[in-house]
Amino acid sequence: MTSKADAVIIGGGIVGAACAYYLSTAGLKVHLVERGFPASGTSRACDGLILTWDKSPGAELALGQASAMLWTELAQVLDMDFEYARTGTILLAENEPALAAGRARVEAMQAAGVRAETLDDVGLRSLEPNLAADLTGGAFFPDDAQVDARRATLALLTAAQQRGLALHSQTEVSAIRRANHGEGRVSGVVTRSGEISTETVVCAAGVWSNIVARLVGLELPIRPRKGHILVTARAPYLIHHPLLEGGYVTTVQSAAEDLQVALVAEMTASGTLLLGSSRQFAGFDRSVSLAVMQAIAARALRFLPGLARVGVLRSYAGLRPWSPDHLPLIGPVEAAPGFYLATGHEGAGIGLAPISGQLIAGWVTGGDLPPVAAEVRPDRFELSPC
């Protein structure tokens, strides 16, 4: 295969798929190369929540809001059903300090223009009758949604293929060519099955982005952060909205090295429950830890006693691309003209995929960019040459 492309995307997860979709929609001839198969990495080892309230007001929340709107649009536009449901999410509080934190979150979100309401005991139980009896309140964010992350990836790729995307699975990139003796603009992507000449390369390789970035002499501050999820047998009436405990935000925003566990429960369209969440730095090891499984189960049981007799069918662990300032790295890199990054979303990749794809399309085609684009530019970090 020797071919020409307007842009080559490296990575076939949700972010790469969104980049492929928006670039193809903009009329570019796009190739996407993926080492395994679509969604074979982090995008099939995660939940499918599209949240705004867990984002810090500012750039992060702006991205979240914009992306949530794009998801609503995509649910109508894309042919393939990816189980988009605008269920809203519920924040659970275990005690008085958590309740207070929940109220503060609601106020902050309302101030930022996100619909949010506090729930008292009655309000909580009318939404979720199966919660533990001692819970006295929480908060509701009606505009949050959920998708099946794997199907969403496939839906974006399928739509991009209809717009001319060439998808290369089982294809690993071995080199990125650059003009001017390897100093100038990128000029091509080399794979085992041939070369694609292009002046634009988008790295959307998630936790593996550094392997790609090193091909153009960059070193990214991305680290794999491991998260576990349990899948239960079908229990379709147990919950009606995704549930998250207040402590979840703390674990998301913290950079603690050791294991942190907080409840996230999501009902899938097929009636099985996805239960999370854990965060820990454990290198690239994707094996499931029995102790973490237990910790997640214990957390879930604390809020949903009805789970006691529901079978746990399986578990998985995924690696989230952690970024030091908790913002993704999206946009061009000065040191390597023609090389773009769309990575570092940690656990927010599903939610933030559409806006990431749209920003990349804006950068590549020279279109309009929203103000937030400047705040997520990779060059805010020293991408130290190696």
Next chain:
Amino acid sequence: MEQTELAVVGAGPAGLSAAITAARSGLHVTLLDEYPAPGGQYLKGAFRPTAAHPLPTAEQQGRTLLRELAISGIGLRTQTLVWGIETSTAGWRLALYSPRGLDWLDAETVIVASGARELIIPFPGWTLPGVMTVGGAQLLAKEHGVLPGRRMLLAGSGPLLLAAADTLSRQGAQVVAVLEAAPLSRWMPHAPAMWGNWDRLREGWHYLYRLQRARIPYRLGWTAIQASGRDELEAVTVARLDRQGRPIPGSEEEVRVDALCLGFGFLPNVELTQLAGCDHSFEAARGGWVPCLTERLETSRPGLFVAGEAAGVAGATAAMLEGQIAGLAAAHRLGRIPESRLVRELMALAPRRRHLARFAAMLNTLFAPLPGLDALTTDDTPICRCEEVTAGEVRAVIDQGVWELDALKTWTRVGQGPCQGRTCGPLLARLMAHERGRPVSEVGSFSVRPPLKPIPLGDLARERVL
């Protein structure tokens, strides 16, 4: 946390033999089994032997092991599921689930003797009530004295069909016919492998003779291609197969039965060794994916051994012999027997082992499901019965260029139900290989993660030492 020197997973012929051999060498042994009683599928229930029905030699040996187990001092834990495995400071940590709830066992060495499961080839109607596996039907009859039907048809491949027909007809079932898919026309080249395995051959003759006495037809090169009935099985369409195993149009016959028993051989249970991260390879002559083992039956992970059908389908006699080897090897690893003795014992067992392996390879080759049998799985046949996904849906996805087994899970819901892809995984691998014209070995298998079988969340959550 409970601790032991050797944990043996599975108390069938291989596990019993391994546990007893290791205990004789002075090891502290814990023997784990999912079922309420030791013995595995092979030694479950039994008819009292008579002159006309003597116990097969292997079964006699197995019963001796069961008697020895009772006085061996081995810690036996029945009704205990091993659902996870991790390394620990002691060596290995097994995650257990039993009537006691959830607990853990730290073992310096582990012998996996998890046996094998039956392979079926799906065809329209295979999920109807009244259709079951041959082994399942035999177990019902042997252990519980229950017959799955009055008029029965057996179809598939391999010697188990004969043994099951004998068991079922002795229990009073009317076995209409035994359909052996393999034409067995090419058995001559295998004659050398049969030499010396007189016990096994005598057993085979015995069953053939019993079949003839009971006037049960044994039809070679035939199989069941469709099961039908309103709410449960009423009739089965059978057909003659061509050399590739494809049904020959026009040869169909309808047989009215109320039970159909299927069995196309066995697949080694390798989920635990896969979860432990051991290397595996695809060996058709041993039944499919098997762990890569040393002469001492040690896997690529130190201190983890495999014996019996889980190491390759070879029958009960070979399983007991392998159990002996693994038991000795574990004892040697923990310093209870010297290298010289281990070498001596291995050498003494080697000729018998080679003999049995050759015979097993012959059977596995002779009765291997022919590639054309995949044509039985028509597009409207459910291939993942947990999630009700049809073969047609899977083929459509493969046609789109999806070439990886795990990717099928991303596109459809195959393998995501309570059985964890245990049933559909190997079938999907065959289907994928067939559609792409590639060997099954290249397709791989579903990735395995804990729990190996479902556990109630409340029990998983219970606070424990970890």
